[in-house]
Amino acid sequence: MFIQLVVSGLLLGCIYSLISMGLSLIWGVMGIVNFAHGAFVMLAMYAAYYGDQLLRIDPLLFTPLAIALLFLLGVIVYQMIIQYVVDGPYVSRLLATFGLGFFLINMAQFLWSPNFRTIKESMVHGVWKIGTVMIELPKLASSLGSILVAALVFLFIRKTRTGQAIQAISADKMGAALMGINLKRIAAFSFGLGIACAGAAGSLLATFYYIFPDVASLFGLIALVAVALGGFGSVEGAFLGALILGLVETLGGYYVDPNWKYALMFLIYLGIVLVRPQGLLGRGKV
Amino acid sequence: MEVDMKRVSRFFVVAILAIALIGSLYAGGGKEAAKGAPKTIKIGAIYPLTGGIAVTGADCKSGVEMAIDIINNKYDIDFPFAKTEGIPNLGGAKLEVVFADSRGDATQGMAEAERLITQDKIVAMVGGYQSAVVKTISVATERLRIPYVLSDATSPTLTERGFKYFFRVIPHDGIQAKNALDMIRDIEKKENVPLKKVALIWENTEWGSNVAVQVRKYAQEYGMTIVADIGYPNRTTDLTAEVMRIKASQPDVLIHPGYISDAILFVKTLKSMDVVPKVFVGMAAYVEPNFLQTLGNDGNYIFTRAVYGLDLAKAKPFIAKINELYKQKYGRDMSANAARSFTAPFVMADAINRAKSLDPDAIQKALMETNLPASAFISPYEGCKFDPNTHDNIYARSLYLQIQNQQYRVVWPFDLAPVPYQFPFKPWKER
Numbered sequence: 001m002f003i004q005l006v007v008s009g010l011l012l013g014c015i016y017s018l019i020s021m022g023l024s025l026i027w028g029v030m031g032i033v034n035f036a037h038g039a040f041v042m043l044a045m046y047a048a049y050y051g052d053q054l055l056r057i058d059p060l061l062f063t064p065l066a067i068a069l070l071f072l073l074g075v076i077v078y079q080m081i082i083q084y085v086v087d088g089p090y091v092s093r094l095l096a097t098f099g100l101g102f103f104l105i106n107m108a109q110f111l112w113s114p115n116f117r118t119i120k121e122s123m124v125h126g127v128w129k130i131g132t133v134m135i136e137l138p139k140l141a142s143s144l145g146s147i148l149v150a151a152l153v154f155l156f157i158r159k160t161r162t163g164q165a166i167q168a169i170s171a172d173k174m175g176a177a178l179m180g181i182n183l184k185r186i187a188a189f190s191f192g193l194g195i196a197c198a199g200a201a202g203s204l205l206a207t208f209y210y211i212f213p214d215v216a217s218l219f220g221l222i223a224l225v226a227v228a229l230g231g232f233g234s235v236e237g238a239f240l241g242a243l244i245l246g247l248v249e250t251l252g253g254y255y256v257d258p259n260w261k262y263a264l265m266f267l268i269y270l271g272i273v274l275v276r277p278q279g280l281l282g283r284g285k286v
Numbered sequence: 287m288e289v290d291m292k293r294v295s296r297f298f299v300v301a302i303l304a305i306a307l308i309g310s311l312y313a314g315g316g317k318e319a320a321k322g323a324p325k326t327i328k329i330g331a332i333y334p335l336t337g338g339i340a341v342t343g344a345d346c347k348s349g350v351e352m353a354i355d356i357i358n359n360k361y362d363i364d365f366p367f368a369k370t371e372g373i374p375n376l377g378g379a380k381l382e383v384v385f386a387d388s389r390g391d392a393t394q395g396m397a398e399a400e401r402l403i404t405q406d407k408i409v410a411m412v413g414g415y416q417s418a419v420v421k422t423i424s425v426a427t428e429r430l431r432i433p434y435v436l437s438d439a440t441s442p443t444l445t446e447r448g449f450k451y452f453f454r455v456i457p458h459d460g461i462q463a464k465n466a467l468d469m470i471r472d473i474e475k476k477e478n479v480p481l482k483k484v485a486l487i488w489e490n491t492e493w494g495s496n497v498a499v500q501v502r503k504y505a506q507e508y509g510m511t512i513v514a515d516i517g518y519p520n521r522t523t524d525l526t527a528e529v530m531r532i533k534a535s536q537p538d539v540l541i542h543p544g545y546i547s548d549a550i551l552f553v554k555t556l557k558s559m560d561v562v563p564k565v566f567v568g569m570a571a572y573v574e575p576n577f578l579q580t581l582g583n584d585g586n587y588i589f590t591r592a593v594y595g596l597d598l599a600k601a602k603p604f605i606a607k608i609n610e611l612y613k614q615k616y617g618r619d620m621s622a623n624a625a626r627s628f629t630a631p632f633v634m635a636d637a638i639n640r641a642k643s644l645d646p647d648a649i650q651k652a653l654m655e656t657n658l659p660a661s662a663f664i665s666p667y668e669g670c671k672f673d674p675n676t677h678d679n680i681y682a683r684s685l686y687l688q689i690q691n692q693q694y695r696v697v698w699p700f701d702l703a704p705v706p707y708q709f710p711f712k713p714w715k716e717r
Contacts, residue, residue, distance in 0.1 A: 001530065001534065004530065005526075005527065005530065008526040008527075008530075009526075012523075012524050012526070105336075106336065109336060109340060113341075113344075114336070114340030114341040114343075114344060115341050115576050115579075116341060116546065116547070116550060116576050116577075116579075116580045117580065118550075118580050120582075127558055127560070134558070134559060134560070136558045208554075210547065210550050210551070210554075210580060212338075212340075212341070212547070213336075213340070214336075214337050214338050214340070215547075218521060218522075218523050219523060222523065249523075249524060249527070250524070250526050250527045250530075251527070252527070253518075253526070253527025253528060254527040254530055254531060257517070258516055258517060258518035258519070258522075258527060258528045258531075259490050259517040259518065259519065261518070261519065261522075261527070262519055262522075
C-alpha cells in the first residue's frame, strides 16, 4: 500500500511540476506571479482535445505542438499586456495576470460551453501491475513526458546563451542589463517559455483528465505553493516542491484524512518557509 | 380698478397652473392605482452559471425556463397554468425570471440575492441548487422578506432554521438517504446476498457532509456497518488516496454524494484501481447528462437518486408531453436536475395566484395554505402541502434510477419500475 501511494504521489507530483516550473521561470525573470497560469494549462487541454477530435493526433504526440502554440501565445500576451505592467507597481502586475486568467476562463466557457469533455482513449492506456502495485499507464506516460520536458528546460537554461541570460536576469536584473543583455527580448522569450511549460502540462494532462473551462484553477494554486516551497525563482526548486506536494497529497490523504489533505500541503509549506523563508532551493533574501 | 384686474388675472393664472399641477399628480396617482394588476412579475433564480459546476447550473436554468414558458404561454397539456397565459388572478400577468450567478460560492450567492432584491426588485425567489449556497441566499431573502420556494437543494439543515419565508418541495437528504438504504435492503432480500459493509465517501461542504450524517444514522438503524467513512475537499485534483482507502475496506456497498468534477474523477479512479463493489449508489452529479456523456459505459450499473425519470410518464402522461416540449427547445431529454428546478416556479405561481397580490406576507400566507395534488408534479410526490413548522413538503418522496446501457431507468420503488435492476455491479474489465 505504501509503495502504491508513493508511486501515485510521484506521478501526481510530476504533473504539478511542469506547471510550477513555468510559474517559477516567469517569476524569476520578471517578478510576476502569473495568476493566469492555470488558464493557460486549460487552453492547452482544449487545444489537445481538438487536436484529438479534428486532426486525430493523440494528446501525447500533440505535446510538441502544444508547446509551440502556447509559446507563441505567451509571446503575444507578453507583447500585448505584460510588457506594459512589468515595470509598474506590484499590484498592477498582480491584477493584470489575475484579470487575464479570469478573461480566459470565461472566454473558454463562452466558446466551448461549460460541458465536461474527455479524450476517449489515449494511445497509452490501461494499468501496469507490479505485484500489488498498480501503475496507471496514461499517468506514467504523462509523468515521463513531464520529466523529459523538465530536463530539456534545465539543459536549455544551463547550456545555451539565452538560458544563461535568463539566469543572469534572475540573479541580478540591473547587472544583466549593464552586461548588454536585452531585457525586453529575454523577458518576452521567458514568458513564452513559461507558458510553453503550461502548454506541455495541459496536453499531457488531457490524456487522462477531464476538460472544462475551470479545470486548472486548483492546479494553478497548487503550482504556486510548489514554487514558494521550492524557492521563488528556482526552477529546480519548483520541480522538487511539486513532487513533495504530490506525495503529501496521496500519503496524507491515506494516512491522515482526505479532509485535511490540502490543509496538510499548506502546513508543510508553512513549516518549511518558517525554517527557510527563501524556500528549499531559493537563493537570496526574500 | 385696472390694478385690481391685473391682480385678479395673475391670481387666476397661478390658480389654473396649480390646479393643472395637482390634477396631473392625481392622474399619476390614478395610474398607480390601476397598476394593481402588474404586467410582469419578477422572480429571482440564482445558479452556479460559471465555475466548477457551471454545466449543472445551466441544466437547472433550463428547467426553470421551461416552467416559466409553460406558465406564461398556452399549451394543451393537463398541467397547472398550461392552458392559461400568465397568472389568471392577476390579469394574466407574466412571470419574468431574473437569473444571477453564484459561481458555486456561498458568499457570492448571498450578495447576488441582495442585489436581485434591492436592485432588480424581485418579489419571489426560486432555485439555488447547492445547499451551501441556498443557506446564504435564504438568509438574505428571510431578512428582506422575500418568499423563497426551493425545489433543488436537499440538506436537512436548510429547513431546520424555522424561517418564515422559506419553503422546500423536494425530499431532504434524510428521506433520500433512508430510501437508498431501503433499496439496498430490498435488493439484499431479493438476491439473498449480504450487503452489510458500506463504504461512504462524501464531499465535505454543507450538502455532502449532511448526507453522510443521514447515511450513518440509517445504516446503524438497519444493522449495516460503515467500513470506510471518507470526507474529501470538494473539487479536488486527485482521489487516489481516497480510492485506496475504499479498496482496503472491501465494501459491499459504495455510496458517494458528490458534485460533477469529483464524480467523474472518482469513477475514473475506481476503474484504474479496479475497485468493484456489489452496489454503487451515486448522488447529485450522477444524474447529469454530461456525467454520462463523459464516462459512457463506465457509468453503467450505478444507482442514483432522483425525483424524476422519463419512465414516470407511464403513470403520469403529461410528463411525456412536457419532455417533448423540452426536447424541442433544448434538443435533449429533460434531465433529473432540470426536472427538480422545474417544480419551484409552479408552486410559487400557484401561491401568487391564490394570494392575488405581490405582497410578501400575502404570498407567504398562500404558501402556508398550499395544497397541490400529485398531478401538479412531474416528480413522484403525492402532492404538496408544507409542514407548518419546517415548511418541508410532507408528501415528498424519492426515486432510485439505475444507469442501464447508458440510460437512466427507474428501478426503485419496485412498483414504479418498468424494468428490473441489474445486479451485481459488473467488473470494469468485462464492459
